[in-house]
Amino acid sequence: MNFITATLKALALRGASNRYVPVSTRGLGRGLGVSQQTASNRLIAMEASGLISRRRGVHGQDVMISKDGMELLRREFADYQRIFTEPGAIKLSGTVASGLGEGQYYLNKPGYHTQILEKLGFTPFNGTLNIRVSESEMAKLSIVPPESRIRIDSFRADGRTYGEAECIPVKINDISCAIIMPKRSHHTGVLEIISANHLRQELCLKDGDTISVILERRF
Amino acid sequence: MNFITATLKALALRGASNRYVPVSTRGLGRGLGVSQQTASNRLIAMEASGLISRRRGVHGQDVMISKDGMELLRREFADYQRIFTEPGAIKLSGTVASGLGEGQYYLNKPGYHTQILEKLGFTPFNGTLNIRVSESEMAKLSIVPPESRIRIDSFRADGRTYGEAECIPVKINDISCAIIMPKRSHHTGVLEIISANHLRQELCLKDGDTISVILERRF
DNA sequence: ATTACTAACAAGCGAGTAC
DNA sequence: TGTACTCGCTTGTTAGTAA
Known part of the structure; x- marks a missing residue:
C-alpha cells in the first residue's frame, strides 16, 4: 500500500480534491x-479502501478524493510543513562573488537604511556580500511565502523614485543577516546579503569560496 | 522505489534534513x-542512490539527508502546497446549531463592526451562524498560517477592554463570509460565521442541517 | 544492544488481451 | 478510444541468523 499517497497526490493535483474530474x-x-x-x-x-469515489461511464471515468483520502493528504502536508518550517531546514549553497550588486547602491540611500534598521533590526554595513548560486538553489526561495518576506517600501528622494525591495532573514555561519532582492529585477543568479557586519572580512571570505545561507524562518 | 519519499520524510522528521542524527x-x-x-x-x-549519507559506528549509525534527497522532499512539499493552496481545496463540514455564540456579542460593538468592514470588506449582519463541527474538522483550520488570518484588534470602550479576534475568509454555498474566533477562548466545537447576509434565512437553514464551509485562500 | 546477510515469500507490476 | 481481467515475473519484505 505504499503507492497510495503518491496516487492520491497525483489525483489531487488534477483537481480531484473537491470535485469529480x-x-x-x-x-x-x-x-x-x-x-x-x-x-x-x-x-x-x-476505491475499495474508501479513499476515492468513482463514476464510471462508457468512455472513461470521473474520480473524486473522499473525505478520508483528503484527510490522509492533509496529514502528509502537515508533516512537510513541520519539516520545512524547522529553523535551518533550508540551506542555499553558492560561491562568493565579487562586484557590486544593485543592493549595494540601495544601502547608501537613507530611505532604505532606516527601513532596514526598523524592519530587520540592524544597521546594515555599507556593502553587500554577493553569492553566486545555481538556478536550483535560487528556486528554494520560492518556499518562502510572500507574507514571510520583509518588504522594503519604495520612496522618493533626489527627484526620483527608488523601487521597493524584499528581504528574507538568513544566517551565515550563525551570523544573522538577510537576502535583499529588488522587487522589479530579473534573477541574475547572484544573491545579495546585507548584514550589520562586514561579512567578507569577518568570515575571511575570498572570491570563489563555497558558502551556505540558512533560512531563518518561514510561514 | 515507491518507499523512498516515505522513508526520507521519516528521516527528515527526525531532524536528518540538516545534520547527522x-x-x-x-x-x-x-x-x-x-x-x-x-x-x-x-x-x-x-545511500546507494545518493539520497542520504551515513556514518556507521559499532553501536549504531548516523544518517543525514543529502542535497538530492532534500531536493526530492522540497518538490513533494511544493506539490502539497499547490494542492492545499488551490481555492476550495479545504472544506469543513458540520451541522447548523442554534444559540448565541460569543461572536454575536462582538458584532454589536462599533469597534469590531468597523474593523470587519475595513478588513473583510462587508458590513456584518447582526448575528452569527453557528456550525457544530467535530474535532477533526476543526483541526483543518491549523493549515491556515497566522499570516493568512485576518486580525481584529482589541479596543477599549465603555470602560472595559474588548479582546482581539481572528477571521478566516470562507464561502458557504458561494456566499462570501468568514469564520470569526475570539483569540483567547477555548475551542468549543462550534464555528461562528459572520456574513453580510442573514445566512440562516438566505439558505433556508434550520438546526441540524448539514453544511459545508469552504476556505477561500491560504498562504 | 546494533546492522545486514541469505533465502523464502508476498505484493505489486505490466504485457497480453477481452470487453 | 476507454477499463480491467489473468498470469508470469520482478521488486520489496521479512524470518532467521551471523557478526
Whole structure:
C-alpha cells in the first residue's frame, strides 16, 4: 500500500480534491510513471479502501478524493510543513562573488537604511556580500511565502523614485543577516546579503569560496 | 522505489534534513510500520542512490539527508502546497446549531463592526451562524498560517477592554463570509460565521442541517 | 544492544488481451 | 478510444541468523 499517497497526490493535483474530474488510467499511469494496468489496479484498490469515489461511464471515468483520502493528504502536508518550517531546514549553497550588486547602491540611500534598521533590526554595513548560486538553489526561495518576506517600501528622494525591495532573514555561519532582492529585477543568479557586519572580512571570505545561507524562518 | 519519499520524510522528521542524527533500523522500521530488516534495506538502497549519507559506528549509525534527497522532499512539499493552496481545496463540514455564540456579542460593538468592514470588506449582519463541527474538522483550520488570518484588534470602550479576534475568509454555498474566533477562548466545537447576509434565512437553514464551509485562500 | 546477510515469500507490476 | 481481467515475473519484505 505504499503507492497510495503518491496516487492520491497525483489525483489531487488534477483537481480531484473537491470535485469529480475525468481521469484516464493511461494518463494517470503516465503521470505516475507506471502502466495503464497499474493505474487501474490502484484506483480499484483505493476505491475499495474508501479513499476515492468513482463514476464510471462508457468512455472513461470521473474520480473524486473522499473525505478520508483528503484527510490522509492533509496529514502528509502537515508533516512537510513541520519539516520545512524547522529553523535551518533550508540551506542555499553558492560561491562568493565579487562586484557590486544593485543592493549595494540601495544601502547608501537613507530611505532604505532606516527601513532596514526598523524592519530587520540592524544597521546594515555599507556593502553587500554577493553569492553566486545555481538556478536550483535560487528556486528554494520560492518556499518562502510572500507574507514571510520583509518588504522594503519604495520612496522618493533626489527627484526620483527608488523601487521597493524584499528581504528574507538568513544566517551565515550563525551570523544573522538577510537576502535583499529588488522587487522589479530579473534573477541574475547572484544573491545579495546585507548584514550589520562586514561579512567578507569577518568570515575571511575570498572570491570563489563555497558558502551556505540558512533560512531563518518561514510561514 | 515507491518507499523512498516515505522513508526520507521519516528521516527528515527526525531532524536528518540538516545534520547527522542517530537512527536505528529498528526504530525507523517501527516508525514506518515495517521490519528492522526492511528499514536496513531501504537505508542501503537510499545511500546507494545518493539520497542520504551515513556514518556507521559499532553501536549504531548516523544518517543525514543529502542535497538530492532534500531536493526530492522540497518538490513533494511544493506539490502539497499547490494542492492545499488551490481555492476550495479545504472544506469543513458540520451541522447548523442554534444559540448565541460569543461572536454575536462582538458584532454589536462599533469597534469590531468597523474593523470587519475595513478588513473583510462587508458590513456584518447582526448575528452569527453557528456550525457544530467535530474535532477533526476543526483541526483543518491549523493549515491556515497566522499570516493568512485576518486580525481584529482589541479596543477599549465603555470602560472595559474588548479582546482581539481572528477571521478566516470562507464561502458557504458561494456566499462570501468568514469564520470569526475570539483569540483567547477555548475551542468549543462550534464555528461562528459572520456574513453580510442573514445566512440562516438566505439558505433556508434550520438546526441540524448539514453544511459545508469552504476556505477561500491560504498562504 | 546494533546492522545486514541469505533465502523464502508476498505484493505489486505490466504485457497480453477481452470487453 | 476507454477499463480491467489473468498470469508470469520482478521488486520489496521479512524470518532467521551471523557478526
